[in-house]
Amino acid sequence: MKNKIKLTVDAVVFGYDSGNISVLLVKRKYEPFKDGWALPGGFVLENEDLEQAVQRELSEETGARINYLEQLYTFGDLGRDPRGRVVSVAYFGLVKPNAFKLTASTDAKKAEWFDIKKLPKLAFDHKKILKIAIERLQGKITYEPIGFELLDKKFPFSDLEKLYTTLLDREIDRRNFKKKITSLKVLDELDEKVSIGRGRPASLFSFNKKRYFQLKKEGIIFEI
Amino acid sequence: MKNKIKLTVDAVVFGYDSGNISVLLVKRKYEPFKDGWALPGGFVLENEDLEQAVQRELSEETGARINYLEQLYTFGDLGRDPRGRVVSVAYFGLVKPNAFKLTASTDAKKAEWFDIKKLPKLAFDHKKILKIAIERLQGKITYEPIGFELLDKKFPFSDLEKLYTTLLDREIDRRNFKKKITSLKVLDELDEKVSIGRGRPASLFSFNKKRYFQLKKEGIIFEI
């Protein structure tokens, strides 16, 4: 039996910046879908595992190096790729968009951030993949503190609040939200303040990852 | 670039019968791991999608036909299969063990149910796959009513209760549990009773799937 099934990886990388969620896309250099926008990704090499493949493709196509990356789903429908039978393992990543400069080289003409509310037409079944990734993002943010991956190391509380209102697409009561986050004791209040434009200056906070992992080990679950 | 990566599917199928959770395993007919126990599964054919591949392998190797089947995770580490680079998409299934008779033919010497507390040594990385599947089962049962997939169409309430105590591995207060399930209105009480051995006869219930999907569409989430 000759094996004609090919394996790719694709990455849905989300970024967040002051009220906007964006996703990283690349403009394709070659057929199929030449000049179309697509998720970064490509064929898995024989001597690398899946996560290495995603990181390599991301780095080659966009210059991005992603800290938070998890497997999303594997897409294997017949006819999803005009090049033949291609099964793709999709990954889900989070990053601070200003953490690196976008570049492009192999396979991709250029890489760009797109607001998830203003997306171009996407190649392959990438629209479907992105839809599933957005659902995962919204679901996951309510029970794991992955939101911190999208914020700077130090941030005012209002940034966290705004991130959540944006991601969940609904209003949040600031006092109740703070009460909940505070009760988890995963935030450290720093002896620093920032003043952005007018208004009272805000204390800065940082996320205490060590404390979070300890709580998680003890079986305590974060939930918004 | 020649593509040497091969793609398989594996299925973790759970069954439940009066207080015991079991998983479906097959005894391997060929190398590698000849005569060892493994999850049912095998190579994906070029003209079938992933779920078809799982159902085909399950049917060939065990005779099982599974109603509830969802994708679990894709395992692609280097060296997970001595035959070379093999990436496997694992699926997660639930079934009533007495719903079919086990058979075996292609690739598998025989198929058997194993209590998940008395497992044999498993081939490949199947121990790891099974571990992740068990975590998924325990996690999922608390927020989706998949437990009904493991029970008969008509069941006394105590069966449901016992299923949950077994799956979650802890005691449940019968009255509070019933209150919660009842408040969801996804159970229909039938005009039928069963008497099993001594004790007061129990009313039979059935799961109202239609009602559940309606609630789900309305955004109401099941939670134990």
Place this chain on the structure above:
DNA sequence: TATATTTGCGTAATAAATACACAAATTAAT
């Protein structure tokens, strides 16, 4: 006929989630 076993049910106590408003600190405008 008595005993053991299983089902079926309600209420009180505690904990968690929600609703809600005003003062403090700053910048921008006059």
Place this chain on the structure above:
DNA sequence: ATTAATTTGTGTATTTATTACGCAAATATA
């Protein structure tokens, strides 16, 4: 320098959900 506008920061009361808990009814078996 004063005033207006803006943003941060905080507490309490109400409602809702969760947990804890025990006894009577219906049947099978001894």
